[in-house]
Amino acid sequence: MTLKVLYFAWLRERIGAPREDIETSAATVAELVAELRARGPRHEAALGDMAAVRVALDQELAALDAPLTGVREVAFFPPMTGG
């Protein structure tokens, strides 16, 4: 499947792009993260410490072990700081 992967805040800056389209067969967020980290130092710098990263699947917050079945948009970002 092709996933639209989005990055925000310092993850976007470390990746060097706000978005990439990823061809993957990862079954869960954790598997996708492992694949992305293998892409190189920028991805490793962004996704190396997932304790500092939040994930949304199709714009809903999700856990690392959430399945990617039917998902079209995955977003990675730091804890929110609005308000």
Added chain:
Amino acid sequence: MTLKVLYFAWLRERIGAPREDIETSAATVAELVAELRARGPRHEAALGDMAAVRVALDQELAALDAPLTGVREVAFFPPMTGG
């Protein structure tokens, strides 16, 4: 001593006046209330049920057994309903 006695809200309406000057030797609020009630049906209607009445001595909330020593202004009114 001469006390300035003030009434507010329905106590004022039952007394029929917002203020009266009272010559008294009452030592406490409770003694003053007893004297006032003896003045007639209007005072009895206003001060008959002190559970429904609040008292301020010189513009500070006070209890029924508070002494009147040095006090110049006594106010009687219902529980507040501001805000």
Added chain:
Amino acid sequence: MVVRVQQAAFDYGQECAAFASTAAQAHAGAVVTFAGIVRDWPGGGLQGMEIEHYPGMTERALAAIEAEARQRWALQEVLIVHRHGQLAPGDIIMMVATASAHRADAFDAAAFLMDYLKSRAPFWKKEIGPEGAQWVEARETDEEALRRW
């Protein structure tokens, strides 16, 4: 601190804007405001409201409540405005505003000011309807609200 007791209407929006502007200059990060509105009865029919107060004691009580709030929380600014006299349904009766570095202090201080003002500042409301006027009774819950502070 600003405490005003007045018969005249005030412009709630303008007060909010001026307060936030002063708060910003004082490096506050959080502003909370409360406004109390003359609320019609559930079935309608309220014609007006009359607010009586105890001149002198009112200002003292509000100043004391405001000072207590400043002792408990780190506040950059506090505003209390309360009307008395004749009001119509929908009129704004009063407002409080608090400004602090962080939101928790601003929220707690504003709620505290309201709880104390309700039960400790000498204001009394009278509602006027088609069958005459009636003094508003104090609610048990208002006295209970004080216990949390």
Added chain:
Amino acid sequence: MVVRVQQAAFDYGQECAAFASTAAQAHAGAVVTFAGIVRDWPGGGLQGMEIEHYPGMTERALAAIEAEARQRWALQEVLIVHRHGQLAPGDIIMMVATASAHRADAFDAAAFLMDYLKSRAPFWKKEIGPEGAQWVEARETDEEALRRW
């Protein structure tokens, strides 16, 4: 309910006035507003703030938080406005407003909206100072604040 996410500045005073007026027409008796302000650093020197957000998810998250507040409290009106983009010290970042029959609901709902918005709506703040830009870190206390609801 009104939820707005916008780059443009908004007039906090005018929003408060309009909200209170709508609230009064809906027979609310209590209005609470919160405004967040870009706060300079304790020692000064903050030059600006940049707010990034996640278009699409932001609106969904705010609508969900607003719906949750309406389920928990009896609210006549709710307003959420949040800016993104470039801001200067002293600028108003965002506001929420709640209207209810009684003050407890309006206060609790506004505090709830702020707690959830802080930690569950996808906004990120970056502070710009003389030595460059720095992403604001989420505070432990903000996550803890959610537990009371």
